[in-house]
Amino acid sequence: MKNIKKASLLSVLSLAVAIPLTASAAATTNVAPATTDSVQVSQSANESTDVNTPKTGDHVITPQETKSVVNRTLRNTELTEDFEIPARYGYVKVWIRNDGDQPIKFSVNQGSPSGAQKLSGTVKPGQTYSEVSSSAWSTGKFYVSLTSGNAYMSGELAVRIGTSRGEL
Numbered sequence: 001m002k003n004i005k006k007a008s009l010l011s012v013l014s015l016a017v018a019i020p021l022t023a024s025a026a027a028t029t030n031v032a033p034a035t036t037d038s039v040q041v042s043q044s045a046n047e048s049t050d051v052n053t054p055k056t057g058d059h060v061i062t063p064q065e066t067k068s069v070v071n072r073t074l075r076n077t078e079l080t081e082d083f084e085i086p087a088r089y090g091y092v093k094v095w096i097r098n099d100g101d102q103p104i105k106f107s108v109n110q111g112s113p114s115g116a117q118k119l120s121g122t123v124k125p126g127q128t129y130s131e132v133s134s135s136a137w138s139t140g141k142f143y144v145s146l147t148s149g150n151a152y153m154s155g156e157l158a159v160r161i162g163t164s165r166g167e168l
Contacts, residue, residue: 090136
């Protein structure tokens with residue numbers, strides 16, 4: 001008797017699964033296929049055949065990139081940090097915060113700590129200096145040097161490079 005009940009239950013479950021599957025298959029086959037006469041195709045704004053060369057009217061997105069090259073907490077009375085400007089970069093942002101009691105004098109030089117000076121200035125106590133180069137600098141090694149005379153410096157130094165001035 002138990003075997004008959006199990007077989008009956010199995011048969012009912014099989015039919016319960018099979019009926020919805022056949023109904024959905026029948027509904028799918030009764031759908032009329034779309035004709036090409038009623039389909040309209042439109043092309044996007046870029047009608048150029050050369051996809052690698054932008055044309056007038058193309059929507060071109062130019063990726064931009066920045067990179068932190070120096071990020072230091074200021075201590076001692078002198079500090080010199082070097083950084084590299086690789087190809088594709090050239091714009092430089094120098095940021096200095098003076099939390100100390102004495103002014104901090106700084107300079108950014110190309111090639112060596114005493115090379116061609118690109119930036120220089122003084123940051124008074126409690127002040128922050130932030131400058132982005134007005135034009136792209138050449139690739140190569142640069143040095144940012146800070147000094148505060150006989151007093152210990154306190155604050156932060158950050159240098160960031162980018163591929164365009166606007167992104168810094």
